[in-house]
Amino acid sequence: QPVLTQSSSASASLGSSVRLTCTLSSGHSSYIIAWHQQQPGKAPRYFMKVEGSGTYNKGSGVPDRFSGSSSGAHRYLTISNLQSEDEADYYCETWDSNTHVVFGGGTKLTVL
Amino acid sequence: EVQLVESGGGLVQPGGSLRLSCAASGFTFSSYWMSWVRQAPGKGLEWVANIKHDGSEKYCVDSVKGRFTISRDNAKNSVYLQMNSLRAEDTAVYYCARGPTYYDFWSGEKYFDYWGQGTLVTVSS
Numbered sequence: 145q146p147v148l149t150q151s152s153s154a155s156a157s158l159g160s161s162v163r164l165t166c167t168l169s170s171g172h173s174s175y176i177i178a179w180h181q182q183q184p185g186k187a188p189r190y191f192m193k194v195e196g197s198g199t200y201n202k203g204s205g206v207p208d209r210f211s212g213s214s215s216g217a218h219r220y221l222t223i224s225n226l227q228s229e230d231e232a233d234y235y236c237e238t239w240d241s242n243t244h245v246v247f248g249g250g251t252k253l254t255v256l
Numbered sequence: 257e258v259q260l261v262e263s264g265g266g267l268v269q270p271g272g273s274l275r276l277s278c279a280a281s282g283f284t285f286s287s288y289w290m291s292w293v294r295q296a297p298g299k300g301l302e303w304v305a306n307i308k309h310d311g312s313e314k315y316c317v318d319s320v321k322g323r324f325t326i327s328r329d330n331a332k333n334s335v336y337l338q339m340n341s342l343r344a345e346d347t348a349v350y351y352c353a354r355g356p357t358y359y360d361f362w363s364g365e366k367y368f369d370y371w372g373q374g375t376l377v378t379v380s381s
Contacts, residue, residue, distance in 0.1 A: 187371050
């Protein structure tokens, strides 16, 4: 079963850029992952899927400031021109071969 | 517009039961895998259970096996989570989430793309 590893926290200044990382465990580097944003007190929201090739597809209404990429077992979510409303928890998600779903521990993003 | 609306949460004593419902609209419900995901207070997301588009396959996390049952009624566009023998550690907000279509599943496109607003389950005496 894949394991998804995320840093517990990240911070960046208003208007700057930040890249969040989700790392797949050994043997699972080809897996598709999805990124979800959870603002304080709200339900999660699907943001984008990222493939091993680096191809990404964003969910409806996700701003152009958000992009995805990939390198080996790492899947990235990059936010440009950081806004205060981007302060949130970000989770990555994948499904294993037994149709079980795995989440990363989440990254708490603080906008300074 | 895709909508997922959960209901049925509340306060229940340890050992008790609760049935959660998720009413779906805005898409062809019978074509999609559906799931329940929970989030304990101050914690991350934890997948609970999946059900195939036609209800023929179900999967759940080990910690709820034998206690929780996922089901669906495609005629009513609804998915359910029957929770028995509840424990304090089951206290969480429970979210309904939409998974892949049966076609996307077999092509490897497996992820959640819509979430409900959640319903709170509190297990306490």
